[in-house]
Amino acid sequence: MYKQQPYxxxxxxxxxxxxxxxxxxxxxxxxxxxxxxxxxxGIFIHWGVYSVPAFDSEWYSRNMYIQGSxxxxxxxxxxxxxxxxxxxDFIPLFQAKHYDPxxxxxxxxxxxxxxxxxxxxxxxxxxxxxxxxxxWNAVEMGPRRDTxxxxxxxxxxxxxxxxxxxxxxxxxxxxxxxxEFDSDIKEPMExxxxxxxxxxxxxxxxxxxxxxxxxxxxxxxxxIRTCELIDAYRPNVLYFDWWISHSSAKKNLKKIAxxxxxxxxxxxxxxxxxxxHDAFAFGCAVPDVERGVFSQVKPFYWQTxxxxxxxxxxxxxxxxxxDPEEILQYLADVVSKNGNLLLNIGPKADGTIPEEDAHxxxxxxxxxxxxxxxxYGSHVWREYGEGPTVLxxxxxxxxxxxxxxxxxxxYTAKDGALYAIAMKAATxxxxxxxxxxxxxxxxxxxxxxxxxxxxxxxFPGAILGWERTKExxxxxxxxxxxxxxxxxxxTTG
Numbered sequence: 001m002y003k004q005q006p007y008x009x010x011x012x013x014x015x016x017x018x019x020x021x022x023x024x025x026x027x028x029x030x031x032x033x034x035x036x037x038x039x040x041x042g043i044f045i046h047w048g049v050y051s052v053p054a055f056d057s058e059w060y061s062r063n064m065y066i067q068g069s070x071x072x073x074x075x076x077x078x079x080x081x082x083x084x085x086x087x088x089d090f091i092p093l094f095q096a097k098h099y100d101p102x103x104x105x106x107x108x109x110x111x112x113x114x115x116x117x118x119x120x121x122x123x124x125x126x127x128x129x130x131x132x133x134x135x136w137n138a139v140e141m142g143p144r145r146d147t148x149x150x151x152x153x154x155x156x157x158x159x160x161x162x163x164x165x166x167x168x169x170x171x172x173x174x175x176x177x178x179x180e181f182d183s184d185i186k187e188p189m190e191x192x193x194x195x196x197x198x199x200x201x202x203x204x205x206x207x208x209x210x211x212x213x214x215x216x217x218x219x220x221x222x223x224i225r226t227c228e229l230i231d232a233y234r235p236n237v238l239y240f241d242w243w244i245s246h247s248s249a250k251k252n253l254k255k256i257a258x259x260x261x262x263x264x265x266x267x268x269x270x271x272x273x274x275x276x277h278d279a280f281a282f283g284c285a286v287p288d289v290e291r292g293v294f295s296q297v298k299p300f301y302w303q304t305x306x307x308x309x310x311x312x313x314x315x316x317x318x319x320x321x322x323d324p325e326e327i328l329q330y331l332a333d334v335v336s337k338n339g340n341l342l343l344n345i346g347p348k349a350d351g352t353i354p355e356e357d358a359h360x361x362x363x364x365x366x367x368x369x370x371x372x373x374x375x376y377g378s379h380v381w382r383e384y385g386e387g388p389t390v391l392x393x394x395x396x397x398x399x400x401x402x403x404x405x406x407x408x409x410x411y412t413a414k415d416g417a418l419y420a421i422a423m424k425a426a427t428x429x430x431x432x433x434x435x436x437x438x439x440x441x442x443x444x445x446x447x448x449x450x451x452x453x454x455x456x457x458x459f460p461g462a463i464l465g466w467e468r469t470k471e472x473x474x475x476x477x478x479x480x481x482x483x484x485x486x487x488x489x490x491t492t493g
Contacts, residue, residue: 001192002133004217007224011259020261022254024281030261032286032301033270035161038377039114040335041368042237043361044165044305044344046119046313049126049142051349052090053078058314058346061087061124065178065185086184087124087175088194091136096143099351105154107353111361112368114376116155117163117239117342120148120229123170125194129233133225136194143351152233163237163272164229169222170243172214176202191221205246213248223252230260237272239305239342242290245279257284274303274342276395288342293330295393297337297384304334306398307344308360315346321356324363326401328484331364332421333391335375336384336410363484370458371487374419378412382446385410386435387423409433410485418447418490425486429477436473436490452493456480 020026050060055078056071057063063071065082072082079085108116121127127137129148138147152162176199178185189196197218203210214222230238238260244253257273257280264271273285280287288303308327309319331341343364345357368375387408391397406426412419420433435446454466454475462479473490480486 001190004220004224007227008220011223011227011255014262015255015258018262019265020258022251022258024254024284027254027257027261027284028281030257030284033272035270036115036237036272036286036340037301037379039161040340040375040378041111041113041331041364042115042117042161042163042340042342043108043111043113044117044119044239044307044313044342045347046122046307046344047147047347048119048122048128048314049087049090049094049124050122050314051347052093054314054316054349057312057316058122062174062177065175065180065183067177067181082178082181082183084184086178088184091126091142094142094349096138096145096147096349096351099143099145099147099150099347101147101151101154104151104347104353105158105160107358107361108155108160109158111365112372113160113343113361115161115163115237116151117165117235117237118148118151120164120166120233121225122167123174123241125168125171125175127225129229131225131228133221133228134192134194136192148233152235161236162233163239164233164235165239165241166226166229167241168225169214169246169249170241172197172218172243173199173203173205178202191217205243208245208247210246213246219248219252222249223255226256227259230263234263234267234269235271236269237274239274239288240276240279242276242279244275245277249279253279274305290395292395292397293334293391293393294337294339295391297380298339301338301340303340303342304330305342305344306330307346308357309346310399313344313346315348315354315357319346319354319356321360322401324360324367325484327360327364328367329402329404329423330398331375332410332423332485333385335378336380336412336421338380367484371421371485373414374412374421374457374487374489378414378419381411381413381418383411383435385421386433389423406431411435416491418492420488420490422486422488425480425482425484426477429480431475431477431488432472433475434472436468438468438470440470447492450493451490453489453491455489457487457489458482459486 050058064075130139130146131137155162274288311320404423408423410421437445465476
C-alpha cells in the first residue's frame with residue numbers, strides 16, 4: 001500500500017509556492033480562459049466497467065447491490081447471485097478489443113468539438129489510466145492499456161484540448177449496499193482495495209451534511225488521486241461530479257484547485273474546473289448545469305453537460321437517443337446564453353462507438369462546418385433570443401425535446417456581425433425577427449440601428465429578400481429546406 005504522506009507533502013509544497021493558495025479569496029483570482037470561451041462545444045465520454053453489463057445506467061455498480069431494484073434482479077437473472085458474481089467480476093470481461101483512440105479522435109474532430117473530457121474514474125472506483133495508488137486500473141486489469149493516455153495523445157496530435165473527469169469522491173458510499181446481504185463486498189478492506197471504503201452502515205448521501213462523513217484517510221486518498229491525475233495527464237479541463245459539494249470535501253477541494261491552478265501556471269497553460277451546484281465559491285471555477293440550461297442569458301460563463309441518450313450516460317442496450325436537430329438546438333440555446341455544451345457519448349465495452357452516437361456527432365459537425373462562425377468565438381448579444389417556446393430552467397430538464405417553432409430565434413455576435421439562429425426552418429420561408437422592429441413612439445426595439453445586409457449561411461443559391469417594418473426584420477426565403485436550425489448573418493452599419 002502506498003504511503004500518503006510523501007504525496008501530501010508534495011501537494012503542500014506546490015500550493016505554498018503559489019500563485020494560488022488553498023482559500024477562496026486566493027482562488028477567486030481565477031479567470032475563465034479565452035480558449036474555453038471560444039470553444040463552445042466539447043465531448044464527454046462515459047466508458048468503463050459499467051459498459052459491460054450495458055444495463056440500467058452507469059450506476060450499475062451501485063444499483064446491482066440494491067435489493068429489489070431493476071439492476072439487482074437483472075444481475076441475478078443474467079449473471080447469478082452477487083456473492084458468486086460481483087461487480088469486480090466484470091473487469092476481466094472489459095477487454096476493449098476494438099478500442100482505437102485514433103479513430104475516436106478523428107470522429108471528435110469531425111464533430112466540430114474543441115475539447116474532450118473522458119471519465120478517468122467513475123463512482124465505481126476503476127481507474128481508466130495508469131496509477132501508482134491502486135492496482136484496480138485499466139493498465140493492470142481489463143483492457144491492460146492506458147486508455148486515457150492513449151486518447152490524450154491522439155487528441156493532442158489533432159489539436160483538440162484534453163480533459164479528465166473524476167467521480168472518485170462518490171465512491172465513499174457507492175458500493176455500501178452490498179453489505180446489506182450476502183454479496184462479494186465483505187470485510188476486511190483496506191485502502192487500495194476495489195470496494196474500499198464500502199461503509200459498514202450502508203447509506204446513500206445526497207445532501208451536504210450527511211453522516212457518516214468520509215474519513216480523513218479517504219479524503220486524502222481522493223486528494224492524492226486527483227493530483228496524480230493532474231500530474232500524469234495534464235488535463236486542460238478537470239470535471240467533478242456533484243458530491244464535492246459535501247461539507248467534508250471543502251478543505252481538500254480548495255487544495256485540489258490551488259494545486260491544479262499552480263501546476264497550470266508552471267506549465268504555461270490556462271485550465272478549467274467544472275463543478276455543480278455551489279461546490280466552489282462563485283468565481284473560482286466554471287459552474288455546470290447537469291442535463292439542463294438557464295432560461296435567460298447569464299453575466300457569468302457556464303457549461304451544461306448532457307448526453308446523446310436520455311436514459312443513461314453510458315452505453316446500454318436500448319438507449320433512448322435524441323436526434324441531431326435537438327442537439328443543435330440545445331447548442332444554439334446554450335451559446336446564446338453565455339455557455340458551453342459538453343455532449344456525452346457512451347462507447348460499448350469493446351471500445352467501439354455506437355453508430356447512433358457517431359451519427360449524431362457527424363451531423364453536428366456537418367452543421368458546424370457551415371454555421372460555426374455563429375458559434376465558435378461568439379459572444380452574447382443584448383438579448384439571447386425570442387420566440388414562444390419557453391424552456392424550464394435547472395438541472396435534469398432535458399427529458400423531452402422542446403417544441404421549437406420558426407418564430408424561435410437565438411442570437412449571437414462576433415466580429416461586428418449579428419447572427420440570428422432560427423431554431424426551426426420555416427415551411428413557408430418567412431421569418432420575422434421582432435427584436436429588429438422599427439422604432440415607434442410606443443416602443444423601443446432591441447436594435448435601433450441600420451441593417452445593411454442579411455444572408456443565410458450555407459444556402460448561397462437561396463432567394464432572399466428582407467425589409468424592416470414595425471413588426472420586425474422580415475426575411476423572405478426560397479430554397480431553404482433544412483431539418484436543422486437556419487442561421488442568418490446580419491451586418492449593420
